[in-house]
Amino acid sequence: MAHYNTAQRDILLKLLEQYAGKALSIGEILKLLEKTPDAPGKSTVYRLISSFEKEGLVLRHALSKGRGYAYTLSRDNCNEHLHLKCSSCQKIEHLGDDETKMIERNLSSVGFKLLSGSTTIVGICRQCQSDTERKKEQT
Structure with a gap:
C-alpha cells in the first residue's frame, strides 16, 4: 500500500522513534504532540497509526482491563519473537530469539x-521490581 510522506506523518514517526521501547496510547501521543507546531489532530493520528500498523511500522499492544491499545515502533523481526510489557512503566522489551524458541518448544x-508476532507477555520489569523493593525497605 502506497503512502504519502507528509509533514504530519513525519512528526508522528519522529515522536514514536523518540519514545521507542515505550508503549504509547493515542491519548498519550496526543498529549505529547500538544506543543508541537503543525502536529496532526486526533483523527489524523488515528488514521496514521492505523496506516503504520498496516505497513508493519508499529505494533499494537492491548492495555490492561480492556482500556484500548498502546503502540510501539516495530523492528524488522518483531513478528518472530515475544514482547514483554511492564504493567508499571509501560516499557516494551523484545524477548530474544533463543528465549522465544524455548517457550514455543515448551508450549x-x-x-x-x-503466534509470536501477536504475543505480549505482561509483567513487571526488573527496574520497577527494584523500585518496589526499595520502597518496601524504606517503610
Whole structure:
C-alpha cells in the first residue's frame, strides 16, 4: 500500500522513534504532540497509526482491563519473537530469539502453537521490581 510522506506523518514517526521501547496510547501521543507546531489532530493520528500498523511500522499492544491499545515502533523481526510489557512503566522489551524458541518448544510439547508476532507477555520489569523493593525497605 502506497503512502504519502507528509509533514504530519513525519512528526508522528519522529515522536514514536523518540519514545521507542515505550508503549504509547493515542491519548498519550496526543498529549505529547500538544506543543508541537503543525502536529496532526486526533483523527489524523488515528488514521496514521492505523496506516503504520498496516505497513508493519508499529505494533499494537492491548492495555490492561480492556482500556484500548498502546503502540510501539516495530523492528524488522518483531513478528518472530515475544514482547514483554511492564504493567508499571509501560516499557516494551523484545524477548530474544533463543528465549522465544524455548517457550514455543515448551508450549508445543503440550500441543499449543504460539503466534509470536501477536504475543505480549505482561509483567513487571526488573527496574520497577527494584523500585518496589526499595520502597518496601524504606517503610
